[in-house]
Amino acid sequence: MEVQLSKTAQEALDRDCPVLVLGGPGSGKTTLSLLKAQEMIPALEPGQEILFLSFSRAAVRQVEIRCRDILRSDERRQIAVRTYHAFAMDILRAHGRMLTGSVPRIVYPGEENLAKAAFDGDWGAEAERLARDDGRFTFGQFAAAAAQLVAGSASIASLLANKYPVIILDEFQDTDDAQWALVKALSTRSKTVFMADPDQRIFDYDARVDPERLNHLRTHLSPAEFDLSGENHRSPDAGILQYANAVLTNRPLPETKDVITRAYWPNAFDSTVHAGVVWMLGSLRKAGVAHPSVVVLARTNALVGKLSTVLGQEHNFNGQTIKPVEHDVLWDADLTAAAALVVASILEWPGCPKETALGQTFDRIADYFDAKNAASASNAARQTSERYRTAADRARRGETQRLASAKGLTASYDNGLVLQGDPARDWLHARDLLAAGNDLSDLLANAKFVRLFRATDEIGSRLASAWDLRGSYGRAIDLVRRALEAGRLQSDQRDPRGCVLMTIHKAKGKEFDGVLLVEGQYQGSFFRDTDTEAQRAASRRLLRVGITRARHQVAIIRPRGAPDLVTPASSSFSN
Numbered sequence: 288m289e290v291q292l293s294k295t296a297q298e299a300l301d302r303d304c305p306v307l308v309l310g311g312p313g314s315g316k317t318t319l320s321l322l323k324a325q326e327m328i329p330a331l332e333p334g335q336e337i338l339f340l341s342f343s344r345a346a347v348r349q350v351e352i353r354c355r356d357i358l359r360s361d362e363r364r365q366i367a368v369r370t371y372h373a374f375a376m377d378i379l380r381a382h383g384r385m386l387t388g389s390v391p392r393i394v395y396p397g398e399e400n401l402a403k404a405a406f407d408g409d410w411g412a413e414a415e416r417l418a419r420d421d422g423r424f425t426f427g428q429f430a431a432a433a434a435q436l437v438a439g440s441a442s443i444a445s446l447l448a449n450k451y452p453v454i455i456l457d458e459f460q461d462t463d464d465a466q467w468a469l470v471k472a473l474s475t476r477s478k479t480v481f482m483a484d485p486d487q488r489i490f491d492y493d494a495r496v497d498p499e500r501l502n503h504l505r506t507h508l509s510p511a512e513f514d515l516s517g518e519n520h521r522s523p524d525a526g527i528l529q530y531a532n533a534v535l536t537n538r539p540l541p542e543t544k545d546v547i548t549r550a551y552w553p554n555a556f557d558s559t560v561h562a563g564v565v566w567m568l569g570s571l572r573k574a575g576v577a578h579p580s581v582v583v584l585a586r587t588n589a590l591v592g593k594l595s596t597v598l599g600q601e602h603n604f605n606g607q608t609i610k611p612v613e614h615d616v617l618w619d620a621d622l623t624a625a626a627a628l629v630v631a632s633i634l635e636w637p638g639c640p641k642e643t644a645l646g647q648t649f650d651r652i653a654d655y656f657d658a659k660n661a662a663s664a665s666n667a668a669r670q671t672s673e674r675y676r677t678a679a680d681r682a683r684r685g686e687t688q689r690l691a692s693a694k695g696l697t698a699s700y701d702n703g704l705v706l707q708g709d710p711a712r713d714w715l716h717a718r719d720l721l722a723a724g725n726d727l728s729d730l731l732a733n734a735k736f737v738r739l740f741r742a743t744d745e746i747g748s749r750l751a752s753a754w755d756l757r758g759s760y761g762r763a764i765d766l767v768r769r770a771l772e773a774g775r776l777q778s779d780q781r782d783p784r785g786c787v788l789m790t791i792h793k794a795k796g797k798e799f800d801g802v803l804l805v806e807g808q809y810q811g812s813f814f815r816d817t818d819t820e821a822q823r824a825a826s827r828r829l830l831r832v833g834i835t836r837a838r839h840q841v842a843i844i845r846p847r848g849a850p851d852l853v854t855p856a857s858s859s860f861s862n
């Protein structure tokens with residue numbers, strides 16, 4: 288890869304740590320941090336590595352791909368790219384005994400969900416107590432415990448500093464309080480390189496992610512600061528970044544052919560989006576990109592699910608037939624697995640007493656919302672989980688339901704669920720009962736992603752054998768759980784290419800030749816009338832992250848009559 292460094296970037300490369308590199312999307316922060324790592328590799332002693340910490344497995348994967356562009360294979364072996372979770376878990380496993388006097392036990396999310404469901408009270412406080420008193424650590428406790436170990440023990444701190452004399456911290460603006468405590472403890476002995484873009488702070492619904500984090504860092508370490516904000520290497524010749532910055536700052540949108548907007552009539556959503564994807568692929572090829580990568584982004588999982596269905600069908604657009612588009616979906620496997628177990632629980636209904644059948648289904652729904660809360664903390668998910676736990680208790684006691692969707696599912700049970708012994712049809716039949724209420728739309732969308740596990744054949748054949756044996760699906764939940772675990776191992780290793788669908792949050796840190804940003808008519812809205820100023824600002828940051836994933840072309844597809852992207856209204860939204 289041909290890399291030309293600006294004067295500021297070169298200074299950042301040459302400066303001793305600690306260093307803080309600020310810059311907008313595509314300004315070259317990740318590239319620069321890996322070049323810095325490359326410069327420091329020769330000084331490493333045998334057994335030492337440079338530690339690169341990021342937030343998610345997806346982000347780690349992205350950095351590993353970038354390492355392949357920039358570093359030689361012998362250099363790559365000296366960089367450990369890890370998530371905070373994995374790194375903190377290793378510290379805990381190796382030294383946790385010092386905190387509680389016994390070997391620490393890891394409480395995995397499934398087990399945590401069950402414990403949480405059975406617990407009446409503040410789960411956060413209980414998780415802290417479990418760690419402190421019982422030596423049992425939930426995922427949420429890892430960073431805080433690791434921080435305590437590193438800060439409290441000079442020998443652990445020097446062991447880690449000796450192993451990792453240099454630490455690179457990606458997306459530093461999103462660091463939560465416990466992760467910051469860990470970084471602070473590590474930074475006393477290791478050299479540190481921080482990368483951040485405050486305007487890409489999109490996880491601020493988590494109260495532990497403090498908008499003041501960069502100032503904490505400045506006060507604590509006084510790093511040398513380098514601002515790359517004038518640079519844009521991702522789409523240097525395109526008007527994409529200017530457009531995204533105008534959306535961020537609510538200023539008039541610049542005219543550029545690189546970002547086009549289309550408005551659809553309510554009944555033409557499917558064909559407009561489908562045509563948009565086909566147009567994007569064609570126009571990138573025409574522009575000389577032989578194998579274009581295109582991402583279709585939406586705000587919610589539910590809309591991503593719908594878009595996947597849309598692209599899988601044939602449509603008519605302006606008198607032309609458009610064929611289905613092959614695509615991959617980057618989705619949340621944990622949520623899909625949890626949603627699949629809800630469907631499986633419905634398959635267990637026939638022959639199961641009402642109290643048990645519905646109690647179990649409502650519990651599985653609550654598990655789904657627990658998984659959602661675990662994936663990204665949200666009050667709505669937490670509350671919905673609690674509502675379904677209550678519904679499960681009411682069902683077991685034979686009481687009338689209060690939740691609309693619990694009532695709907697109860698009515699479906701009362702009507703008698705007739706299954707035929709054809710697993711594919713029965714699965715869809717059971718799944719579609721989840722359309723009972725609006726609060727289940729996200730769950731239903733995730734249930735539709737089950738096919739992405741590439742495990743549907745496996746699930747189908749296990750269900751078919753169960754049916755053949757006893758004329759019912761028996762313990763469908765266990766059976767589906769086992770099939771998913773097997774399928775999951777394979778799906779995690781796939782590398783999506785061509786046309787990919789995902790939420791905007793998932794796209795962070797990635798880049799594609801073309802981006803389609805899609806707003807639904809009734810879901811995945813960019814702005815809502817009820818938004819506060821802070822919510823509007825958060826939406827603007829999120830849209831900017833989405834738009835700036837593109838190297839060459841962006842298309843924004845919105846419902847006709849949607850509020851303008853910027854106010855005062857600009858002329859560039861075409862109807």
Ligand SMILES: Nc1ncnc2c1ncn2[C@@H]1O[C@H](COP(=O)(O)OP(=O)(O)OP(=O)(O)O)[C@@H](O)[C@H]1O
Nearest residue numbers: 289290291292312313314315316317318520521796
């Ligand atoms: N100095 C450079 N010269 C040429 N290309 C570069 C340079 N720096 C980065 N690039 C290219 O620009 C693109 C964006 O770079 P990079 O991912 O490092 O930016 P970033 O600031 O980390 O972006 P984001 O915050 O959006 O994740 C990549 O394709 C990278 O290869």
